[in-house]
Amino acid sequence: MTKRAEIAVVGAGAAGLFASIWAGRSLVDRRAGSVVAVDGASKLGAKILVAGGGRCNVTHHAVDESAYAGSSRNAIRNVLRRFDVARTVEFFHERGVELKREETGKLFPVSDDGQTVLQALLDAARSAGAEVVHPWRVARIERTEHGFVLHRAALEPSSGSASMRVEGNRDDRLLARRVVLATGGKSLPKTGSDGLGFELAKALGHTITPRVFPALVPLTIPKDHWLTSLSGVTLPATLELRAPGGKRLASFTNSTLVTHFGLSGPSVLDMSRYYTDAKMIAAAGPPPVLVLNWLPGESLDAMDGALAAAGRARGTSVLRLLEGKLAERVVRAICTGAGVDPGASLGELPKEKRRVLAIALTEFPLPITGDRGYLFAEATAGGVPLAELKPDTMESRICPGLHICGELCDVDGRVGGFNFQWAWASGFVAGVGAATTSA
Ligand SMILES: Cc1cc2nc3c(=O)[nH]c(=O)nc-3n(C[C@H](O)[C@H](O)[C@H](O)COP(=O)(O)OP(=O)(O)OC[C@H]3O[C@@H](n4cnc5c(N)ncnc54)[C@H](O)[C@@H]3O)c2cc1C
Numbered sequence: 001m002t003k004r005a006e007i008a009v010v011g012a013g014a015a016g017l018f019a020s021i022w023a024g025r026s027l028v029d030r031r032a033g034s035v036v037a038v039d040g041a042s043k044l045g046a047k048i049l050v051a052g053g054g055r056c057n058v059t060h061h062a063v064d065e066s067a068y069a070g071s072s073r074n075a076i077r078n079v080l081r082r083f084d085v086a087r088t089v090e091f092f093h094e095r096g097v098e099l100k101r102e103e104t105g106k107l108f109p110v111s112d113d114g115q116t117v118l119q120a121l122l123d124a125a126r127s128a129g130a131e132v133v134h135p136w137r138v139a140r141i142e143r144t145e146h147g148f149v150l151h152r153a154a155l156e157p158s159s160g161s162a163s164m165r166v167e168g169n170r171d172d173r174l175l176a177r178r179v180v181l182a183t184g185g186k187s188l189p190k191t192g193s194d195g196l197g198f199e200l201a202k203a204l205g206h207t208i209t210p211r212v213f214p215a216l217v218p219l220t221i222p223k224d225h226w227l228t229s230l231s232g233v234t235l236p237a238t239l240e241l242r243a244p245g246g247k248r249l250a251s252f253t254n255s256t257l258v259t260h261f262g263l264s265g266p267s268v269l270d271m272s273r274y275y276t277d278a279k280m281i282a283a284a285g286p287p288p289v290l291v292l293n294w295l296p297g298e299s300l301d302a303m304d305g306a307l308a309a310a311g312r313a314r315g316t317s318v319l320r321l322l323e324g325k326l327a328e329r330v331v332r333a334i335c336t337g338a339g340v341d342p343g344a345s346l347g348e349l350p351k352e353k354r355r356v357l358a359i360a361l362t363e364f365p366l367p368i369t370g371d372r373g374y375l376f377a378e379a380t381a382g383g384v385p386l387a388e389l390k391p392d393t394m395e396s397r398i399c400p401g402l403h404i405c406g407e408l409c410d411v412d413g414r415v416g417g418f419n420f421q422w423a424w425a426s427g428f429v430a431g432v433g434a435a436t437t438s439a
Pocket residue numbers: 010011012013014015016038039040041045046047048050051052053056057058059136137138139182183184185187188191192193194196197377378379405406407408416417418419420421423
């Protein structure tokens with residue numbers, strides 16, 4: 001069966017639904033079926049539903065380009081400013097979803113339920129005349145002189161995968177004047193965002209950044225490392241990424257969680273993309289170092305001095321010195337790692353050992369072995385460079401008529417609602433752009 005649309009949106013996640021809504025609202029000659037969004041997943045909006053632990057962290061009260069990485073900050077700002085946080089709040093308010101701001105600056109629906117966000121988006125798409133069709137996975141996009149032909153993926157009965165239960169005919173096609181590609185990245189591939197979008201973009205002439213990797217992902221350490229004995233401990237800490245020469249590349253201070261496999265929590269998730277990127281850039285050369293400060297704000301020299309001063313006060317142990325600053329369990333584990341008796345008088349500690357302990361407390365080099373991969377990543381770093389898109393329409397500079405938005409772009413944000421704000425802003429620009437660009 002061949003379907004026709006003015007605008008075809010590939011992917012009905014956050015960015016694709018937003019693009020569909022605004023394309024529908026912006027079309028001058030709006031008829032049913034003018035905007036058709038297709039999605040390969042049998043269950044729509046999986047990421048919206050799992051986001052924020054099911055509560056969906058829709059945005060952040062203070063969004064600017066400094067919270068993102070990937071393409072140039074200037075290019076990211078140019079898109080973000082076209083649909084800011086106030087407009088996100090207003091949009092959801094109009095659709096009956098009130099957002100509340102939490103202490104961290106994150107905005108959640110007052111319902112604390114991602115389903116209300118997803119339902120509002122689906123209802124808004126319907127009201128805007130956009131049709132959402134699924135499961136309808138695009139296998140190939142062909143550009144012709146009249147527009148685009150989208151070819152539906154064939155049924156693969158042998159795969160056994162739920163996302164491939166496509167009950168369609170091999171010849172299913174969708175013809176459209178313009179296409180918005182909103183297929184997401186590669187994180188949480190079982191939701192349907194498995195990277196095929198990168199291939200679709202490449203086939204239409206785009207480049208994909210040389211490095212594409214999991215972002216906002218927990219980091220791993222050796223199984224038998226003493227740190228794993230602190231599994232379950234959460235505390236505020238500073239993570240600092242250093243180039244082999246010692247230059248500071250990135251730093252995050254936030255809640256840090258030790259787990260049985262390594263480290264997680266906002267500081268680690270935010271840092272993960274910088275660590276992986278620096279490691280990939282270093283390739284076979286000396287690797288970057290990720291150091292952990294268990295006592296944010298405390299410098300190595302100040303700690304060394306404090307340990308020395310405590311040593312002069314007879315009988316003071318490191319356990320006593322750090323009482324009230326760090327949990328006893330944590331101090332004991334750090335001391336074990338540093339080979340120091342936590343209960344012994346600091347006055348008896350040789351200078352070299354004292355330095356080792358000060359380093360373990362304030363600049364502990366983490367033995368990172370890797371990350372937990374796309375299965376556990378909340379975002380994807382890398383994608384289509386924004387330099388290949390026009391910021392006022394997200395239209396391709398390479399393939400006219402094609403617009404690209406969302407996580408498929410080379411933009412990834414910090415933890416806290418920044419990735420959805422990128423999806424809303426870039427989806428809005430792409431949707432309006434596709435509906436209002438002539439020729
Ligand atoms: C566990 C988890 C929690 C998160 N929590 C938050 C949070 O609280 N706040 C926040 O801001 N961000 C969060 N994120 C990140 C956020 O969900 C994403 O950045 C955002 O969903 C990206 O939107 P998108 O529309 O670009 O891509 P996606 O949401 O990935 O949607 C892409 C859609 O395209 C479809 N698709 C892919 N390929 C094809 C194809 N070939 N044909 C047809 N359809 C296709 C997929 O099925 C999917 O539905 C979280 C992510 C994860 C994994």
